[in-house]
Amino acid sequence: MLRSIHVFAGVAVAALVVSAPAQAKGAAPPEFAFEKVWNDGPATFADMAGKVVILDFGQTW
């Protein structure tokens, strides 16, 4: 069973304009809907439960 997941979330520049405070250590991260997933991986946020997850936020320039 895969124990860790490296998820790369591609998002929009416009989203930077209004940002919520960064998530605090030790807090539960907010869930989000997966619009599309490439490569083998979780289909939903809930599928990552019990695993170590690296959320790598990137940008397509």
Place this chain on the structure above:
Amino acid sequence: MSDEAEGLIEDTFITKLGAKYPFVKAKGVNEKYGIKFFPSVYCIDADGLVHSVPDDRMPSEQAIEDLLKSVSLAPKLPDDPRYEPLRSMWDKRDYAKVRDYLDKMLAQPNLDAAMREVFDAQKADLTKRVDAQQKRIERAAAGPDYAAGSDQLEKIMKEWKGFPPEAAAKKELDRFAADAAIKKELSAGKALQKLVASFDKEKPAQVRKLAVELDKFRKKYEGTHAAKQAEEMIGQLRK
């Protein structure tokens, strides 16, 4: 922009960069996570809590290994004490014992139907994991980081003793040992691992010394992949 990103993501990250890890498009996730710069990395632990935030940068390999220790390796099992021995075997990565135990249980003609269903699923999961090792072996054996590849292959051999991946991993390690170019890379890679491990990267003075030593390393092992890695590390340390 976010809607067009699907094609852009696919073209940039999947096709051109060849990302092999799960890649998600999720609208509005930047706002939710308060992302201020790219790339930003959050690490979530197995309890579902934020372990590190973007300002911490990417967690070290050791930190991730430590987090992984708390993750159960067992496939989903019913919350029933009858499955505890099996869960324990999975968690110890004792796959040969898992296989033997499942075979023994499934050979019992009077096995409870619900348990049979669970054990059948476990057996299928084990087979899937064995099959997955082949890709792991191919990746580890492909280079150019033969030192890391060699570590991976040795790990696979140990973990999958008595299964086909053991022989497949050994075959690749034998190939490494017989190829002069790979041996050179391997030697340089191991030397780099040793060098990096001998410095405490939490201490600024040690980081500065490490950068100096990496520069010497880069010159000494010029032309190897390890030298390129050393150069990249120098760039990261001096940021």
